[in-house]
Amino acid sequence: MISQPHPAVVEVLDAHRLHFVETAPPRLTPEQSAAMDRRWEEMAASNPSMFDGPVVVCAGLGWKDPHTLVLTWYRATYRLYVLRLDPVHAVVAPSVFVSVAQPTDDGGLLVGRMASSTAAPGRWQLPGGTVEPPTGGVSLDLEALRRHASRELLEEIGRAVPPDDLSLWAVTRGDRGNIGVHFRAPACPAATVTQQYTELVAAEAAQGRTPELDQITFVRSAADTGHLDGRSVDFLPVLAARHAAAGTSQQTDNRR
Numbered sequence: 001m002i003s004q005p006h007p008a009v010v011e012v013l014d015a016h017r018l019h020f021v022e023t024a025p026p027r028l029t030p031e032q033s034a035a036m037d038r039r040w041e042e043m044a045a046s047n048p049s050m051f052d053g054p055v056v057v058c059a060g061l062g063w064k065d066p067h068t069l070v071l072t073w074y075r076a077t078y079r080l081y082v083l084r085l086d087p088v089h090a091v092v093a094p095s096v097f098v099s100v101a102q103p104t105d106d107g108g109l110l111v112g113r114m115a116s117s118t119a120a121p122g123r124w125q126l127p128g129g130t131v132e133p134p135t136g137g138v139s140l141d142l143e144a145l146r147r148h149a150s151r152e153l154l155e156e157i158g159r160a161v162p163p164d165d166l167s168l169w170a171v172t173r174g175d176r177g178n179i180g181v182h183f184r185a186p187a188c189p190a191a192t193v194t195q196q197y198t199e200l201v202a203a204e205a206a207q208g209r210t211p212e213l214d215q216i217t218f219v220r221s222a223a224d225t226g227h228l229d230g231r232s233v234d235f236l237p238v239l240a241a242r243h244a245a246a247g248t249s250q251q252t253d254n255r256r
Contacts, residue, residue, distance in 0.1 A: 010174040010238045013061075015069035018171070018181065020140045023059050025074040028083075028091070035089040040079035049117045052077050056131040056140065058094040058179050069171060071096070071179065073140070075133045084176060094177035098149040099128030101169055101182060101243060102159065104190040108218030109243045112156060113230060115214040124225070124232035126182070126239070127156040127213070142168065142181075149183045156213050158200030159193060161185045170242060174234040182239060190218055220244060 028036065044050045057080065060072040073096060083091050102110040114123045129152045134140050146163040154160050169184035197216050204211045219225055222241040225232050 010172050010235045012238060012242070013069055013171040013173060014067065015171040016067040016168070017069070018142050018145075018168075019064055019068055019070045021070060021072045022140070023072050023074050025057070025076055026059075026091070029089075032083060032086075032089040032091065035086050036079055036083040039082040039086065043082060047117070047119070050078070050119060052079050054132050055080070056096045056133050058096050058177065061173070061179070073133075078130075092177065094173075094179060096131045096179045096181070097128055098131060098145050098152065099126035099180060099182045100149050100153045100161075100166065101126055101184045101239060102153065102157070102193060103184070103187040103243065104193065104218060105187045106190060107220055108190055109220065109240060110157070110193055111217060111219055111225070111228070111232075111236065112213030113215040113228075115210050115212055117210050118212055122230040124228045124230060125236060126233075127153045128180075128182075129156075131181075145181050146183060149181075153185065156200075156211070157193065157216070158196040158203075159185075170239060172235045172238065180235055182235075 040052065044052075055076055055078055056073050057076045058071060059074050062070045062072075064070050076093065080091070080093050081095065083089060084093055104110070110127070111124050112127060114120045114125065116122075128149060131140075131145060131148060134144060138144065143163070146166050146168075149166055150161055150163040165186055166183035168181070170180075170182040172180040172182065174180065194216070197213075201211050217228070219228075219240050221244040222237040225237045225240050
């Protein structure tokens with residue numbers, strides 16, 4: 001098993017392949033269940049847009065071989081995550097999420113700021129979201145995550161990239177042991193992404209909705225993330241540095 005489930009800094013795990021194993025969720029004590037429900041109701045009262053949907057929670061990590069990461073997971077709902085912050089009844093419940101690195105052909109990397117209606121208002125991150133457990137006999141695997149990442153890019157930026165065009169780029173472990181599976185999209189002009197995002201915002205406004213990302217911009221290095229107006233996710237400087245090191249002309253590798 002990989003040591004230190006809660007590292008002080010973000011780890012980049014050298015995984016070329018991912019293998020998922022489902023396990024049963026841990027049992028909560030009655031006190032933990034009561035604390036979880038109470039905290040969730042308080043948060044939902046202050047943010048009615050919060051949705052207690054199904055999520056994938058990481059139960060453990062290990063290596064099948066030097067480049068195949070085995071992720072053991074279980075099914076839960078979003079309200080379990082509020083229990084991580086309880087001073088008395090806290091549980092270890094690392095989330096599993098996907099993101100998409102969208103580079104531009106002039107060396108930029110797209111980042112977006114979470115809207116006030118989200119669970120993390122004002123936070124800068126890559127387009128993406130928490131992984132939901134599969135239904136209907138579908139397996140949780142890398143292809144399912146690739147499809148999820150493609151949907152997130154379309155929903156948050158308005159950019160349609162086929163799942164097969166997304167390359168596995170990095171796997172990270174960061175805050176609270178959360179596991180990020182990061183894909184990289186083909187480079188395109190910054191003006192194209194900006195136009196697609198502008199069209200998405202207009203379409204959302206016409207429906208009376210607020211986009212999940214209320215602002216986008218482009219960074220070129222880890223240093224640039226420090227100049228963003230607000231906080232950013234813990235992995236963003238690490239991936240911005242990875243993006244800068246790759247160079248604008250390097251093709252993303254197709255580790256599928």
